[in-house]
Amino acid sequence: MNRLLLALPLSLLMAAPAMADLALATSKNCMACHAIDKKVVGPAYKDVAAKYAGQKDAADKLVLKVMKGGGGVWGPVPMPANPQVSEAEAKKLVAWVLSQK
Numbered sequence: 001m002n003r004l005l006l007a008l009p010l011s012l013l014m015a016a017p018a019m020a021d022l023a024l025a026t027s028k029n030c031m032a033c034h035a036i037d038k039k040v041v042g043p044a045y046k047d048v049a050a051k052y053a054g055q056k057d058a059a060d061k062l063v064l065k066v067m068k069g070g071g072g073v074w075g076p077v078p079m080p081a082n083p084q085v086s087e088a089e090a091k092k093l094v095a096w097v098l099s100q101k
Ligand code: HEC
Pocket: 025, 028, 029, 030, 031, 032, 033, 034, 041, 042, 043, 048, 062, 065, 066, 070, 071, 072, 073, 074, 075, 076, 077, 078, 079, 080, 082, 085, 093, 094, 097
């Protein structure tokens, strides 16, 4: 009987972190080279999520790559290091990238 009342605030709670992570990605300059659903300088985050779907160790690798940069996966252009991002922030950003569908 209370289910409908509970469902609404819960869905709002679930939506808020996703928006916070987009704000984080924007403030860390990620969105200068990336978009969620189209290639810019770097790959679309949806394509990244699709490529690594189901790979358990992908997140750890990507966290390192976001912090230190690197290339050779998506094309000739490498991603520069992002020293403005802490490891905790990189983890948050990668989890958010991998959750894009
Ligand atoms: C100067 C442009 C630029 C910026 C800024 C940038 N990226 Fe990238 N990113 C790239 C390019 C280019 C690639 C493709 C590299 C490759 O082919 O291996 C990439 C690849 C990636 C990948 C996939 C890596 C892989 O090995 O599949 C992730 C995840 C990613 N970026 C996240 C981020 C995040 C998070 C930020 C912000 C902290 C960020 N990027 C900032 C250009 C950028």
